[in-house]
Amino acid sequence: xxxxxxxGGGLVQPGGSLRLSCAASGxxxxxxxxxxxxxxxxxxxxxxxxxxxxxxxxxxxxxxxRFTISRDNSKNTLYLQMNSLRAEDTAVYYCAxxxxxxxxxxxxxGQGTTVTVSS
Amino acid sequence: xxxxxxxxSVSVAPGKTARITCGKxxxxxxxxxxxxxxxxxxxxxxxxxxxDRPSGIPERFSGSNSGNTATLTISRVEAGxxxxxxxxxxxxxxxxxxxxxxxxxxxx
Numbered sequence: 001x002x003x004x005x006x007x008g009g010g011l012v013q014p015g016g017s018l019r020l021s022c023a024a025s026g027x028x029x030x031x032x033x034x035x036x037x038x039x040x041x042x043x044x045x046x047x048x049x050x051x052x053x054x055x056x057x058x059x060x061x062x063x064x065x066r067f068t069i070s071r072d073n074s075k076n077t078l079y080l081q082m083n084s085l086r087a088e089d090t091a092v093y094y095c096a097x098x099x100x101x102x103x104x105x106x107x108x109x110g111q112g113t114t115v116t117v118s119s
Numbered sequence: 120x121x122x123x124x125x126x127x128s129v130s131v132a133p134g135k136t137a138r139i140t141c142g143k144x145x146x147x148x149x150x151x152x153x154x155x156x157x158x159x160x161x162x163x164x165x166x167x168x169x170x171d172r173p174s175g176i177p178e179r180f181s182g183s184n185s186g187n188t189a190t191l192t193i194s195r196v197e198a199g200x201x202x203x204x205x206x207x208x209x210x211x212x213x214x215x216x217x218x219x220x221x222x223x224x225x226x227x
Contacts, residue, residue: 035216044218044219044221045154045207047207050214050216058213060215094162102164103167105164106162107167107173110161
């Protein structure tokens with residue numbers, strides 16, 4: 001079964017750091033475009049970052065320079081390292097696969113992990 | 120970056136047709152994707168590349184894209200279609216993904 005399972009969310013103080021993980025099963029992370037999308041409480045979807053199969057990475061302006069997307073091919077896992085966290089980073093974070101078969105539409109999503117930035 | 124504008128809400132009676140718009144200057148030149156999100160759940164891709172349906176998505180869901188507006192159409196609306204819907208495009212120059220503001224569909 002094709003599946004994504006996020007972990008690593010939690011409560012962190014402003015200025016702190018957190019690393020989110022997204023374990024994939026049923027497909028290979030490194031062969032796909034993988035994205036992080038977040039949703040603040042009561043708000044809409046906001047794209048955060050993407051890593052292409054070739055390794056190129058891109059970030060939303062709101063997180064550039066603070067967040068880093070990466071993957072561990074041996075663990076078939078995607079990561080999001082979040083530094084210098086702010087209150088406005090509070091959200092549910094989803095990882096998703098952007099599938100070439102669907103013209104890079106995001107066809108598989110994790111269940112989400114909640115990040116709360118508060119003192 | 121830019122904004123994809125959607126109506127905040129659309130109300131529709133069961134069995135009728137719901138149309139959700141996504142507006143941006145010259146959006147017709149881009150591929151548009153649509154996602155359905157029910158409360159407490161992750162989004163689900165319902166339309167990709169303007170008008171194609173992923174496997175498992177009912178034919179009642181269709182999409183179109185031309186000029187400055189993309190449209191998601193839900194025919195013969197059912198109670199289970201009540202959800203938030205988001206459009207999305209990919210910007211080739213910045214490699215950024217952009218989501219629309221979202222539309223809450225209420226089935227009367």
